[in-house]
Amino acid sequence: MSIKIQEALAKKFQSHNVIFWYDERDELKESFDELVIEGVEKCHIQRNEFEIKHKITSNTSDSKFLVYSNQPKPKPNENWLLDLELAYHIFYTDQEAIILQELGLEYSFKELAAKHILFFKSKERVDKLKELLGKGDSHNDIRYKMVAVTLNTDYVNLNTFIHAHGTAFSNGNERLQRDLERYELSEFYWTEIGNKFNYKSDAPSIYDFLLEAFSDNFNLKEKSKLSKETRLLLSLWKDTIMYRDGFDQISTQITEDLQIENVLNTLPLEKAVTDELFKLTDKKIIHDLVQRLIANEISNDALQNFIKQREHTFWYEPHFKSFYESVSYASHLQSEIKQLKVDFKSLEDGLQQYTSKLYQIDYLYRKFILNYRKTNQDSILSDLAEKIEKLYTNDWLLHYNDKWQLVIDSLKSWSVKDSFSQRQFFKKHVQPYIDKKQRVFVIISDALRYECGVELTELLIKENRYESEIEGTITSLPSYTQLGMASLLPHENLAIKEGTDQVLVDNLNSIGVTARSKILSENTDARCTAILAEDFMKFKANTTGRDFVKQYDVIYIYHNHIDDTGDDTTSQDKVFEAVETELSFIKDVLKKIYNMNGYNMIVTADHGFLYQHKILEESDFTTVDVKGEVDKMNRRFILGKDLSGSNALKAFTHKELGLTSEGNALIPKSINRLKVKGSGSKFIHGGASLQEIVTPVIKVNIKRQDTTAQVEIDIIKSTDKITTNLLAVSFIQTNVVSDAILERKIKASIVAEDGTLLSDQFTYTFDIKEENQRQREVKNRFQLTAQASGKYKNQRVKLLLEEPMDRANKWRVYKEYYYTLNISFTNDFDEF
Template sequence: MSDRIEAGLKRLFEEHRIVFWYDAARDMREEYKAVTLPGVEKVEIANNEFGLKYRVLRQEPKQKFLIFKDGPEPEMKDNWLLDLQLATAVFKADQAAIWLAELGLPGQYEAAVRDHMEFYRSGRRLDRLKAMEAEQPSDSVSAVRRKMLAVCAGAEGALDTVVEALLGELAQGRDEALRLMDRAGLTEFFWKQVENAYGYVSDEPDFEDFAITLFQSCYCRALGEEGKLNGEALLVFRRWKNNRLGADAFETLSRKYQAILRIPEDLRDREIKVLRLIDHFEEIDRQIIRILVTEMSSQTVTAAEVLKTVRERRQSHWYPIYADVYEAIGYATEFQQALSEATLGMTSPAEGVKRYVTSWFRIDQLYRKFIYHMQKSGQASLLGALFESVENRYTTSFLLAVNDAWQDQVAKMTDWAVPGYARQSNFYRDQAAEFRRRDQKVVVIISDALRYEVAEECLREIRKLNRFDAELKPMMSALPSYTQLGMAALLPNKELALSDDAGVTSFGIPTRGTSNREKILGHGRDGDRVRAMKADDFMAMKADDGKALFRDHDVLYLYHNRIDVVGDKLATEERVTEAAEDAIEDLTKLVRKLTTANFSNILITADHGFLYQHRALDETEYSVADPSGAEILVKNRRFVIGRGLNETAGMKKFTAGQLGLGGNLDVLIPNSINRLRIKGAGSRFVHGGGTLQEVVIPVLRVGKRREADVGKVDVQIIAPSRNLISSGQTAVALYQAQPVSEKQQQRELLAGIYSQDGTLISDEHQLTFDFTSQNPRERELPITFLLSREADRFNNQDVFLKLRERVGKTSHFEDHTSHRFQLRRGISTDFDF
């Protein structure tokens, strides 16, 4: 305490030569004795007033004096030193005065201290209040009290930050700040401030009652209905809801109050169009999803309407929780649209392949993406009706229909070949060796079961990488479309032949296993230094080892297995869509590491594709064919190998020669998508047969460019014709100038309205611009901004709508674009929202 007394006295002596100190309670003598101030003479009043006056005015007119009296200040008529006292300063040594002096506040603000003594008994609180005063001095007692509220709540200063902090405590089941306000005598002041700012009136104000009223009022206002609180409350609610720091508290209270306010019951009769832009309660998202699923299942909603709703819900607070649900709905919509536009017929095998790689593959892809996001969402029941609709249409209207048509073409074949399309057995000669003929090094990545449609998505991911480009072409796999034959066909080969156990030989050498494949790779070109290894082993290499691998080898074959290892097991086949996502991520990383190791010619291909249906198969999807012949050596879900096999109804027979293979074995392939019954084997993920999904495989050629070629989409502000804000809110449209593509990537922006000095005067919106549509209208995002009371200070001035972008991962932002408005509106106690 003595330190505070000395500090207070020092401040007074900076402006005055003489300071009086009256110890009214006669309890400050020890503190007086302890005071030591350089250059200040300490004297006492003890029936010596005349002598003191003579000394300080005549004898020592330049000396500083601290004049102490042990007792209260005399009445004015009895105060012999009154003229001297009025011309100098009086030090009040009671606690309230000391604190007032510490804050540097004038005496008229004494009530802000004396009425709230408990607040100042904490040095930490006092220091925080002093810092706030230093930053922005108060101009009234109320201003000091507002800062005291902020200190009690651990807030930044303004009333809205106090409310946000109290909502955070409420969500955690705590009330320390409210109890501190009460002990400090600030409760009545707090509720008066809340009433003035937000229109909350109650005979017995309670903070949880205020919180419930806040949720209820903002929900009603969002629906265009009357709310008990005013527009400023809506602005505070929006800011709090959209602030990531308050996300947990908002979610906790929202989930609690949606039951109290009977939101689920209220939503039952609401139309989806009035809910699209509201996210006050999680139940709103669930209701929107239910409506979408129901309407999509019954096909009573257009694809455009669904995609518009999904696009708008990306701005919902709850979107991260339901992102996979919305993604699933979006992919299901695109699937239905693509299927409705497809004509699943062909007049030749070449036409069938062309149409598949041009458009039909997209239906497989959209189905896979739907299943993946449905599984990832964990909301199978919520999406149940939609899954049934998609699954039925995929299986019956696409998978079966397109492959029945394809089977008609396969049935006419004498040899397994499609004119105009490369054969897998010629891959090394036509693709890999092409680089060696130019004395360039090449790396081939063989990803087991990398279906064409998965490779097409991988193509787009690789093209997103800066300075990378890629192209995709189809190739026809060997038949049967299974691993051992496909892997062998991709090597240099001569006299490929099936063995009795479904193994494959080339150059008379078994092709099973990495070491055997490396031996066969050595037959490609005399003098080539070759290496075959697992992709995982390459990824585990240090950077220098990778560069040494490039230096010491001309041809590198990397074997990657993510899809087949999961899909080809009964216990894990239902996770194949997840495995496809992992495969794309793996291959993208693999490409980046290869280029770091100096490999610039990269080919990605597959041994075969696959069929996949998520639901367990119906009896009708199993083949009734009963293969027979002299000797059945191998029987798989999708093929039979044997000697002297008979022509069998429901199956297509090929001799080894017709398949381009050596030996005297025969092969039977079940028609279309039918599976043979094999005990213990998986049936949903299969390959080995002749469907388009199994035999049309990718050749993905990856290259590196010298210059950077990846940027972000541009976002523009479409403002009203009059650049005028005349009410408490303003609506604009934000336009994404280009669709997101591999080389034009998404942009995340923070949008708000600011004064010329940079003060935020509206709510802020965190926005992601990732629209892929070619239709410009579908890349517009309407946004409504609510002005705060802070905007009053800038009326009749220019203000700016700014779109700001984070600088890297820092806390700093830079302007992406801005638009000038003039703020010209009548001031109102309640903003006219």
């Protein structure tokens, strides 16, 4: 104790020349006697008041005085040193005084220290409180900061206290409530909650309060019991990373206690879509959307608008994104198929129609199945999945490939010399780079069908400084790997090796990267090589990678993830997941090439594929009686000599297929599959369907200047004054989302100039593609807090628009719009 007193007194003497010390209980006389402070003369009051007064008042030196008394402090009219006490400083050594001195607080806070004495028993709590205290803090300020220490929050405000308290309660931790009571802070805490939120209870508890808050904001009652401030309280809770799990758990418990399911059963979809307090609401919305979609009782535009409203709600990302996206893609798919009216005139016409629009149906189906699988094929989507399978298989794949088959049947030979033929790939796309003496990288992804290539192109365009364009090409037939890979190499002639399905390129073996590298070198004047993507990615970009690249003008890079996944009967169900992985991998390869000073890249494929997620029935397979010498037979083609079969097969000779070898091939018509033991049936290729024979050629260049920008967001501002505690704002997306103009996500709120949040927050992703500006208008009503018409009345505030920072879970200022708050006191009343 004496060391603390010495330190405290030494600190006080820095700003005071005379200090009076009353040790009324005569506990610290020994400490006084031992005390030595340089430049300070000690005086002990022992009926010598006049002597001490004379010494102090007549002092002309720099001496300072400590006046000590171990007697009770005299009454003012009996205190001969009162004038000096009033002029100088009094030092206290009771327990409360010691606490206040350590905190740097005046003795006027003694009652506060006494009331909450147990709080100050912990040095850790005292140290934390000292960090929070500021000059001029009131009793209320200090208690708020004590509550912050008790609840262990980073911020000193009531909303954060409730978030922390509610989260602790949801985890079964009632220690915070006990600590508030133990430190005599509970009454203060609940009084503050009562004042701000109009919460009244004889036995207040955090769960009872939150029960009312959730109930009011779900509109279970005609008249709210609490103030509208609870809307912001709950909104902020959902957006707070530290406490959002607690919101989840509290909401789940309240769902049961308020029997939310019964309410949702009678709540129209149009009203349910505005709630984000309960996880069950999303299940209700998804259920209703699915039922309406199955019954054809909702338009695609209306359904997409409902889903757009849910995009930034609390439960969307962690729990229901795949559900909503399944429904979204299903609706798009259904809408596209219903609008179809297509006939095909020729091979080139089919290519043009498929690459301009029809590929979208296969894309939408892939995305539907991908998201459906992410939901673990939840039963809520099972009927919809069944409908989509039937639509996709019968109304699209079967019906339009039957139409396409009429074109195939009319062909006398397969196109290999037209510019759109895969056989012209090297001459058309690679040779020009060689002629201009520019290095080019060719990435060949096995089974990357056209619609997958379109998605990759769109992903690349969104990457700044990437320029990407796509065109379609018709593969060789049969559309299988060996022939497709050979067709992409420089060549004069292709032939199928007798008795096999292996392909010779100008009489050279073409299987494997070593063989293909040899063909590239021998059939061109350029420095060429071939390498597996996995080996290429092992290079260190700035060292071994650049050393490797310098040796060549043309580098073929091969990767086989999609085909490898689909061809295996144990993994064929994961082929759409494999596509997602492959697109990401190709982007990584392209970035690696760029880091090796590569600027010209081409991405293509050997063939596409057909995939149906449902288990095929026996009737989906074709049994044929094939005559002749069979060398190779799979689900979609037969190779051999002197082959003939039924009308279910289209026959071509090797010569008709542009091959120099002898023999012929049989191709099942439309999407028919042959009965073949041991091979997978969901993922197939080799035939002549559009999905199998249309592949992408994607040219990618890296630019030195920016190639993308985000859409701009503005507001329609009719006034610069806020006169009610509801502010309606119209946001305008000023330009249209396109290849080069990307979407922009914003978070908007009303904020005081000191940074205090004065409204709920509005988050939205502006990705509108409509040309009409009126269709790019998004409206929101901000609920302002009571502070807006109280503490901040008549002050300038701003509508703050923020956007997320790249690679960080933080937001930065995008735009600010200023208003003056002029809200009438009558607007503070929720009801009257």
